[in-house]
Amino acid sequence: MSAYDRGVLRSKILGLGSYVPERVVTNEEIAYLDERHVRHETKRTETTDEWIRARTGIEQRRYVPNDESTTCSDLAKWASERALADAGCSASEVDCIILATLSPDIHFPGTAVFLQSRLGIDGEGGCPCFDIRQQCSGFLYALQMADNFVRGGQYKRVLVVGSELHSHSLDYSTRGRDVMVLFGDAAGAVVVGPTETDDPREGILYTKLGADGSGAMDLHLKVFDSKKMPHIQYNEKWGVPETMYPQMNGKKVFLNAVRAMNLSTRAALEATGLTWNDVDWFVPHQANLRINEAVVHYGEIPPEKVLNSIQLYGNTTAATIPLTLDHHRKEGRVKKGDLVVSSVFGAGFTWGAAVFRV
Numbered sequence: 636m637s638a639y640d641r642g643v644l645r646s647k648i649l650g651l652g653s654y655v656p657e658r659v660v661t662n663e664e665i666a667y668l669d670e671r672h673v674r675h676e677t678k679r680t681e682t683t684d685e686w687i688r689a690r691t692g693i694e695q696r697r698y699v700p701n702d703e704s705t706t707c708s709d710l711a712k713w714a715s716e717r718a719l720a721d722a723g724c725s726a727s728e729v730d731c732i733i734l735a736t737l738s739p740d741i742h743f744p745g746t747a748v749f750l751q752s753r754l755g756i757d758g759e760g761g762c763p764c765f766d767i768r769q770q771c772s773g774f775l776y777a778l779q780m781a782d783n784f785v786r787g788g789q790y791k792r793v794l795v796v797g798s799e800l801h802s803h804s805l806d807y808s809t810r811g812r813d814v815m816v817l818f819g820d821a822a823g824a825v826v827v828g829p830t831e832t833d834d835p836r837e838g839i840l841y842t843k844l845g846a847d848g849s850g851a852m853d854l855h856l857k858v859f860d861s862k863k864m865p866h867i868q869y870n871e872k873w874g875v876p877e878t879m880y881p882q883m884n885g886k887k888v889f890l891n892a893v894r895a896m897n898l899s900t901r902a903a904l905e906a907t908g909l910t911w912n913d914v915d916w917f918v919p920h921q922a923n924l925r926i927n928e929a930v931v932h933y934g935e936i937p938p939e940k941v942l943n944s945i946q947l948y949g950n951t952t953a954a955t956i957p958l959t960l961d962h963h964r965k966e967g968r969v970k971k972g973d974l975v976v977s978s979v980f981g982a983g984f985t986w987g988a989a990v991f992r993v
Contacts, residue, residue: 645839646786646827648825648827648993650718650721651718651721651823651961652714652717652721652957653823659697660672660819665815670805671701682809692946695947695948696947697820699800699802706749706800707798708750708798709753710798711824712750715822726756729792730790730791731794733793733796736799737953738952745765747764747796751764771950771979771980771985774954774957775842778825779989785829797954802819804880805818814882836974839989839990841907841991843903846985853888854884854982857882896930900930903976909974911936914974914976915973916973918977920981921959922955922980922981956979960993975993
């Protein structure tokens with residue numbers, strides 16, 4: 636009997652929800668956009684639809700309105716409301732919020748407290764709020780926290796959210812195209828709560844996470860550097876410096892992502908005693924369709940059980956797992972009670988895998 640077979644009190648996903656902005660930005664259009672997302676008559680970035688599809692599999696992504704009216708916590712609120720409705724519970728029942736993002740509303744305080752206020756559950760008796768910064772691995776990191784909080788009896792309704800507003804922090808020029816074309820805006824959320832069962836294949840079966848800080852600077856966004864005085868370095872003569880935008884060693888990220896996601900997926904199956912015959916869906920992080928195709932190939936995963944959404948939404952970082960599940964649920968593929976294996980990889984480097992029922 637494995638460690639995942641013991642105990643009566645388990646956690647489960649009670650509700651699922653997501654939100655994407657209305658504006659669709661195609662590969663063709665993105666080459667003509669400036670930093671305010673205004674389309675020009677001539678290209679601003681040397682890229683094409685063919686170039687983007689060949690390297691990433693992305694066809695389009697979603698952007699918030701370019702009127703500076705939307706925040707990361709707004710996206711989180713709208714996804715959370717849908718997850719709460721799906722769970723059949725009210726915001727007042729939430730006794731813990733865990734929000735994963737790399738695009739917070741402001742530097743501090745954390746975005747989870749803004750989400751709490753937007754949900755109308757702030758005040759002296761407000762629930763604890765956690766912000767976690769594990770980038771593309773953030774949702775599974777948050778899910779593991781929620782799982783342990785619920786199993787331990789600490790909380791009964793944990794709102795787990797991945798929310799990202801990427802479109803305001805990208806380099807809309809040829810210099811930044813390798814990163815800029817990848818990202819979109821979105822949020823996804825789940826409500827995690829307790830269930831009493833002796834069935835080891837119910838609820839959240841397994842989570843395991845990892846990190847390797849030696850890869851930290853292979854995918855990063857500095858913006859500021861606390862050892863500098865002042866900590867934000869800017870000179871009008873320079874224009875906007877590269878440190879204001881995400882930087883990526885694409886080849887190294889690609890290779891490490893394929894390896895880590897493959898190994899973590901295999902470890903999840905071994906630890907739970909499952910085979911692909913037992914599993915309904917494999918949901919990888921949506922960073923790059925080519926990464927996912929390689930993971931499926933080397934992991935010997937049945938292609939018909941793989942769910943992707945990056946073609947439509949781009950990389951939405953901490954939101955990709957719940958967003959992908961909710962997208963395919965709306966399409967009629969994912970059903971209540973389906974067993975999911977999910978694997979992620981992100982900046983840090985961080986990674987992880989989870990097995991759970993939706």
